[in-house]
Every structure is written in C-alpha cells, then in structure tokens.
Amino acid sequence: MLTVEALKNLGINTDEGLNRCLNNEAFYLRLVAKCMQDEHFDLLEEAVGQKRLKDAFEHAHSLKGVVGNLSLTTLYEPIAAITELLRAGTDTDYSGYLEKIRTARNAIVALSA
Secondary structure: OOOHHHHHHOOOOHHHHHHHOOOOHHHHHHHHHHHOOOOHHHHHHHHHHOOOHHHHHHHHHHHHHHHHHOOOHHHHHHHHHHHHHHHOOOOOOOHHHHHHHHHHHHHHHHHHO
C-alpha cells in the first residue's frame, strides 16, 4: 500500500516532500502515484535506446523536476546524474542509470498495487 511510511522505508525524503505539499498526506500520495505514470519514463528509455540524446535530455530534465519536487530521493539521484550526462551530450552506456531509475520506480509502483 502506498503510504508515507512505506515510501520512507524505501529511502525517500517524505518529510521534505510533504512539506512542499503543505503536509497534506493524501495530496502528496496522489502526486507520487501520478508521477509514477509519467510518460517521460518510457520516452526517456526510448530516446536513449535510439541515441536521440537531445530528446532524452528533455525527458530526463522533466522527470528531474517532478521527482525532485516530490523528494523521491531514490529516483532523483539517478535521474539527476543521467540528466547532466545527457545535457553534455555524453555518448556513453546509459543502461546502468536506466536500470536504477526502473528499479526505483518499480519499487514505488509496487506499493500502489
């Protein structure tokens, strides 16, 4: 079940996220659940797979803002790292970053099931 405590157990800074949502727990949890459905996760993977680094940067940057505002720490860290590499147009193997993002997202999604 998606709860503040369950998110905290995943290493997410729920205190900061709740603070940004005026300590409205129901609102915060709705935003977290909605964030997990963001199409930019899939679009980021697709763009990286097709070596469209500028597009991948746009998707990563969008996700960075959303997960950052919700203080989804476990997602924010790999997204922030991949965003900066993509911003620089670095041609590298992004699979490790994508796996970390996928794993962190799946852990949060599993709470909603």
